[in-house]
Amino acid sequence: MASSIHREQSGAALGQRPEPGSALAGGHSLIDDLVTANHILFHQGVLDAFGHVSARDDRDPSRFLLARNMAPARVTAGDVLEFTLDGEPVDAAGRRVYLERFIHAEIYRARPDVMAVVHSHSPSVVPFSVSRRTPMRPICHMAGFMGVHVPVFEIREAAGDGTDLLVTNGDLGAALARSLGQNAVVLMRGHGSTVVADSLKRVVYRAVYTEVNARAQLQASQLGDVVYLTEAEGLKTTGAVEGQAGRAWDLWEAAARADQWLRA
Ligand SMILES: [Zn+2]
Structure with a gap:
């Protein structure tokens, strides 16, 4: 499939000189996306x-591929590093890497179908990670990918009481991957969530609509007696909507590029 992910683009075309050890040193086009x-x-x-x-x-x-340890809004092509499925950088050239890189490594190891992963602390999702009464469920057609059961990773079950709640080694990453199972989303108690998909554009779409659905579910639950999508509706809506994830990507990319602060 000819997508922008596969278009050829060299480090020079991006106007940047590859840092030693950066994934860009190989002239890899996925980095731009x-x-x-x-x-x-x-x-x-x-x-x-x-x-x-x-x-x-x-x-x-x-x-x-994953950026070095830095705020996502400030990532440039030269900041992207390559990692093995042990969660270790191939060559970080002395740069710090994310503590929670094992989330990505162990999910890629456990799920050959997964091509992209987002780990976030998006604010409307966190309350569902700690509620024993109200699980997160899809309430709108844009979030059918969640399925009828969104699992919650309880780090105490993997490592006992007294952790910092962060997934900072391979064992914790593997435990998180087991909680995720074959789902698209796993919540992490008191922490955030991790979303997976078979492409970068689709995982961005899912991460945005996981947050959108959480906001809508919080609002709907105040009205009471909420009707959720069924499993059949989840499957059907996913097929109908996610084929258009590129439309959302194009809009969001243009909006981000128009942001003066991000261009700085
Ligand atoms: Zn985190």
């Missing part, structure tokens, strides 16, 4: 100073 994904997810209020988005390397499925 990963930078855009970082900017969109900040601009849409999914990522703030924290959280991250990654893409499986389309040239080597045993590797993935």
Whole structure:
């Protein structure tokens, strides 16, 4: 499939000299879209100073691309590093990496179908990670990808009481991947969520609409007696809507590019 993800673009075309050890040193075109994904997810209020988005390397499925440790809105092509499925950078060239890179590594290891991952602390989702009474469920057709059951990762079950709630090693990453199972979204108790998809554009769409659905569900629950999507409706709406994820990407990319602050 000829998508913008596969278009050829060199580091020189991006106007940047590759840093030693950066994924850009290989002249890899997926990086450009990963930078855009970082900017969109900040601009849409999914990522703030924290959280991250990654893409499986389309040239080597045993590797993935992720920025160095920095705020997503400030990521440039030269900041993108390549990682193994052990969660270690191939060559960080002395730069700091995200503490929670194991989220991405262990999900890519467990789910060969997953090509992109977003981990965020998007604010409307967090309340559903701690409520014992009200699980997150899809209430609108744009969020049918959630299915009827959104799992919650309880880190105490994996590592006991007294953790910092962060997924900072391979064992915790593997436990999170088990909680995710075959779902598209897993909530992380008292922390945030992780969303997966079979493409970068689709995972950005899902991360944005996970936050949108959480806001809508919070509002609907105040009205009471909420009707949720059924499993059949979830499957049907996912097929109908996600084929148009590129429309959302194009709009959000243009909006992010028009933001003076992000262009600085
Ligand atoms: Zn986190």
